[in-house]
Amino acid sequence: MESTDKRKKIEVCFSPYLFPLFKDEFDIVVVIDVLRATSAICAAFDNGVKELIPVTSIEEAIEYKSKGYLVGAERQGKIVDGFDFGNSPYSYRKPELKGETVVLSTTNGTKTINIAKEAGQVVIGALVNLDVLCEWLIEQDKNVLCLCSGWQNKFNLEDTICAGGILDQLLATGNYRSEEDSSIAAKYLFLSAKDNILGYLKASSHRRRLKNLNLNEDIKYCLTANTCPVIPVLKGDKISLDA
């Protein structure tokens, strides 16, 4: 029955740990790390950054810094000592970054980008670019996996809600199908959260973690939809705008 179904697939994977169970079936992987890596990346490109190099380890970040690059590095929600900035989206809104190349290493998001590239084309997803991302995905007409970065490989609520929002828009076209229970759950969670995402996530572990670090402004920025209408895609080892 499924073999005659011409619709493309859209599914949600809750954690990089579970990604090996999914990776062979998709053309495009949307990497999602709402708090805060993928939101910051969208903010950077919306601000006119030229390209962004995601690196996994602090060692690589140090190497780029020694070569004169602007480098952001975040671990456990904080800027790593000796780096220019962490992963606050506001750090990437500064006028002096226009036209520049920036290097970024974060606890979850940049690692997930580097895992995802094994599987297919990587595009950066967040609430801040939700609607344009969905339009772009629909134009591509390919099988899509939303890969949530989570928190240290555990499920998190904000990435799942963002994935559910993408799923909801793609399924509404009638040209996509979705079979995994994780996708069904993401859509349920998005639909119950969408009218008040900030309130819905009040109890979430990550929001609590960032709130303790006085990052309330960042949280509001990252949980506000459609402020950065950009499509950052990975080409080789660098992220740039889809041209």
Added chain:
Amino acid sequence: MESTDKRKKIEVCFSPYLFPLFKDEFDIVVVIDVLRATSAICAAFDNGVKELIPVTSIEEAIEYKSKGYLVGAERQGKIVDGFDFGNSPYSYRKPELKGETVVLSTTNGTKTINIAKEAGQVVIGALVNLDVLCEWLIEQDKNVLCLCSGWQNKFNLEDTICAGGILDQLLATGNYRSEEDSSIAAKYLFLSAKDNILGYLKASSHRRRLKNLNLNEDIKYCLTANTCPVIPVLKGDKISLDA
């Protein structure tokens, strides 16, 4: 702040793949495989089975069978050729099983039991024993992890809803706390499903899979709460009733 919190923890882990991220923090692990292994195990003990030996591989199951044991083996929803039964709860309701020792190997559930025993005391959870299980857990007054078996290590909806139901009852006592986003999501999903679990799971992948195998009666059995008021616990390599 958390160090002065005397409440016990109750959390939900969505997949055996994610279990390594949780296992060191809990005293009791509730293994959940609603469709159908843990429901069948509860049905067996409710029917008077004396003990049940969960084995991971078909090879072990064959070895027990050659020694004269009654052996159930299921893979991909079907009885494995040459075995007495699979994991339909109805197979375990037969009068001739009273007082017997039964061996069982299933696609997901028995593997999860054997993983869980590394971490702490294992107890069998399902919707069919939901309320007595919660009472028992509350009496133990220990840190509890609900470990969902999922489907081939992927998230599934029915195990998550069952875990959310356990969480809901334990949190209601005021003596437990829950911090993981997976736990928050499980509770949300349980609360929206609880008045019509069968309808809520209509679209779920596993229910579709079993429906295609004509297992509608099994599905109804497994999704009906509180028909088997038993507490099966693992002692060594065997499951028996908590005495």
